[in-house]
């Protein structure tokens with residue numbers, strides 16, 4: 193399920209690694225009720241495998257649109273989007289975490305993760321073993337039998353992350369997953385996501401409007417302009433990804449400098 | 464509180480019967496009670512009413528309601544899913560469902576008798592046809608309004624079309640479907656008297672109809688009470704099933 197089904201469809205980039213995301217002159221225009229709405233671009237961007245890319249921009253600048261294009265939920269009105277060398281199809285090759293957890297209330301916590309494994313083609317016996325494993329990975333213990341409404345919003349979002357990791361897809365897409373959480377919970381989830389991401393090393397595209405979050409999580413940060421979003425700043429983050437405590441990281445002088453630079457770019461782009 | 468209001472109702476009834484002064488018009492509670500005892504026993508060599516005890520009349524009617532609504536609900540579910548999922552079929556078929564829904568059961572009963580005779584078949588058809596529209600309409604609306612966020616989440620996980628229907632659309636529609644089922648059983652209930660107008664004995668509707676012909680008003684009232692009370696009971700059972708089957712109701 194995580195492998196590209198049709199390698200012949202992309203002969204030009206056949207040697208490209210499976211996780212990479214490529215956007216070439218991508219633009220998107222919606223048919224709004226009051227006429228066309230240019231939401232994004234044109235934008236060109238290549239995300240090599242293993243990158244943790246964070247997209248920062250003001251609300252309404254087209255971040256979600258970009259993510260939906262990469263997920264395959266929308267087709268770009270101009271340009272081309274490729275993931276792993278092929279046109280993206282929902283459910284193939286990318287796990288997605290939305291702003292709201294979007295868990296199925298008719299399933300238990302464990303049942304939600306189990307369903308994701310089932311769709312990924314994991315056999316029944318193995319699913320029973322992997323559900324608790326995935327929940328542990330996102331820092332959840334003993335909640336598998338709970339109902340969705342019996343756990344906190346932060347825990348629900350952890351389940352959503354576990355569910356998105358279940359398919360072992362090479363790509364992980366996250367659309368402001370922590371925006372609705374309180375500050376303390378958000379910080380803890382950011383730290384855990386940074387750890388999980390360093391462990392799995394999978395390519396990620398993370399959308400946020402928070403400068404702090406962008407610098408803390410990203411190995412690369414892209415700042416978008418106002419709608420229609422274009423690239424205002426594209427920055428490699430040289431901070432260490434492993435072997436450092438979150439507080440140590442935040443105390444580094446380079447961290448403060450990066451935060452200032454990105455913050456400046458975001459303010460300039462929104463002006 | 465309930466006991467009090469029940470007693471008040473009985474007192475009112477008694478007063479109304481006294482005021483009317485004619486037991487064929489408004490029978491007294493006592494007379495209805497006597498009929499209950501009479502119809503539940505064999506007396507003077509006569510078993511209940513027309514050879515069947517009250518419980519047997521009621522049981523046979525309940526069985527008809529059960530089978531009829533089960534058929535109607537099953538068909539309504541299938542039709543509702545198709546209506547909700549395929550826009551052009553909805554466009555064509557929705558007026559048909561609304562049309563059938565507007566027909567009084569007695570109106571199409573004649574046709575059913577011509578087609579299926581006077582035994583059980585036309586009765587079950589009538590109840591099924593009466594029960595179908597509420598379920599079809601509720602299911603179609605719920606399927607059509609399936610939460611896009613959850614459908615998208617399932618698709619993002621690799622769900623096929625069929626997976627999405629089975630794992631997201633149907634469960635999310637279940638609360639509304641259940642409301643439709645309760646409505647359907649209610650409609651089947653109110654149609655049973657119509658279904659038993661022809662060759663309806665044994666059956667509580669047939670019993671009421673015969674009693675009406677012979678002006679046995681106390682039997683008519685007893686029959687109505689039996690239908691109404693058993694209806695309350697069935698609805699209570701359905702509600703209990705609902706809370707058990709849909710614990711997430713109101714939590715999404």
Ligand SMILES: Nc1ncnc2c1ncn2[C@@H]1O[C@H](COP(=O)(O)OP(=O)(O)O)[C@@H](O)[C@H]1O
Nearest residue numbers: 222223224229231250251252253254255256257
């Ligand atoms: N389905 C849609 N139809 C019409 N306009 C849309 C639609 N989705 C988004 N938009 C518009 O496109 C712009 C970008 O939206 P979005 O990508 O959601 O921004 P962001 O995620 O950065 O807040 C916004 O102005 C929004 O109103």
Ligand SMILES: [Mg+2]
Nearest residue numbers: 255256367368
């Ligand atoms: Mg957004």
